[in-house]
Amino acid sequence: MNGGEDAFRALYRAHTPALYALAMRLTARDQSEAEDLVQETWVRAARKMSTFRGESALRSWLCGVLINVRRERVRSAWRMVGAVDIEPVTPARDDAAFDLERAIAGLPEGARDVFVLHDVYGYAHREIADLLGIVEGTSKSQLARARALLRVALNLDEARP
Amino acid sequence: MTELPNDIARALAELPRELQPDPALEERVVRAVLGRRRPWLWGGAAAAIAAAVLLVIAHPWSGASAAGQTYVLLLSETPAYLAPPAGHMNERRAEYGRWADSLARLGKLELEGHLDPPGTIVDGIFIIRAANDSDAARIAATCPHNKYRGHIELRRFVE
Numbered sequence: 001m002n003g004g005e006d007a008f009r010a011l012y013r014a015h016t017p018a019l020y021a022l023a024m025r026l027t028a029r030d031q032s033e034a035e036d037l038v039q040e041t042w043v044r045a046a047r048k049m050s051t052f053r054g055e056s057a058l059r060s061w062l063c064g065v066l067i068n069v070r071r072e073r074v075r076s077a078w079r080m081v082g083a084v085d086i087e088p089v090t091p092a093r094d095d096a097a098f099d100l101e102r103a104i105a106g107l108p109e110g111a112r113d114v115f116v117l118h119d120v121y122g123y124a125h126r127e128i129a130d131l132l133g134i135v136e137g138t139s140k141s142q143l144a145r146a147r148a149l150l151r152v153a154l155n156l157d158e159a160r161p
Numbered sequence: 162m163t164e165l166p167n168d169i170a171r172a173l174a175e176l177p178r179e180l181q182p183d184p185a186l187e188e189r190v191v192r193a194v195l196g197r198r199r200p201w202l203w204g205g206a207a208a209a210i211a212a213a214v215l216l217v218i219a220h221p222w223s224g225a226s227a228a229g230q231t232y233v234l235l236l237s238e239t240p241a242y243l244a245p246p247a248g249h250m251n252e253r254r255a256e257y258g259r260w261a262d263s264l265a266r267l268g269k270l271e272l273e274g275h276l277d278p279p280g281t282i283v284d285g286i287f288i289i290r291a292a293n294d295s296d297a298a299r300i301a302a303t304c305p306h307n308k309y310r311g312h313i314e315l316r317r318f319v320e
């Protein structure tokens with residue numbers, strides 16, 4: 001093992017748990033997709049590491065890379081859907097201890113992304129708009145939609161049909 | 162904007178910010194970032210897709226692939242298959258190659274190869290690793306062969 005590999009493994013171990021947690025939430029707890037997302041994030045980050053200027057924390061920068069990779073993969077998946085008849089991967093639903101996580105996982109994709117970034121990770125709408133390639137108004141409307149759906153999912157308004 | 166109750170907001174703030182992935186992911190990532198892949202070797206003359214395309218080259222990451230199961234993708238033509246225009250076979254091969262390369266970077270490609278001599282039923286083969294049937298189907302859905310209206314048969318490989 002050489003110094004470069006040692007250094008990379010240290011970086012990986014320091015930041016991957018945070019990246020993986022974010023990836024799991026963005027992918028509705030699809031473990032395989034989350035792992036692919038983390039791997040592609042590191043590949044992309046290794047290529048772009050020279051562009052990291054240190055204005056933000058490394059972890060924030062890595063999370064931004066992951067969100068970008070996720071956005072590209074979602075777009076790519078949409079282009080490919082329709083070529084063959086594939087059942088969508090659904091998150092596991094058998095763990096009652098994670099009602100909140102499961103409710104988040106059940107949100108529609110666009111609303112889930114905004115909700116996770118805003119309400120779980122504290123990103124501002126402007127940052128979310130930049131990261132997801134949407135306008136701030138869309139970010140706000142998706143957040144409102146996500147919260148309304150979450151209220152129903154968690155039965156907060158006794159509005160469950 | 163609709164607000165969430167305070168207890169829900171607190172619960173969201175307290176959700177774990179870190180989650181340990183499968184330990185095997187570290188090796189996958191290290192290989193993907195620091196490893197080097199062998200160049201693509203397309204075999205055979207470029208007669209036509211029907212004359213067989215894909216390859217048999219042991220992938221350098223074979224034996225160290227991600228956890229899961231092995232699947233075989235058998236590519237064949239259909240009556241509606243959109244063959245490449247004359248003189249564009251190399252572009253078509255390169256497109257399939259880029260797709261295989263993307264799988265390899267994710268540690269999901271086991272083998273690529275062509276059958277020798279070429280047959281008339283199966284045009285190409287990819288052997289992949291996938292977490293489960295759904296994951297394998299999702300990978301198959303990304304193959305460019307779909308775009309050209311080819312047929313992909315996805316089978317689980319049992320040793």
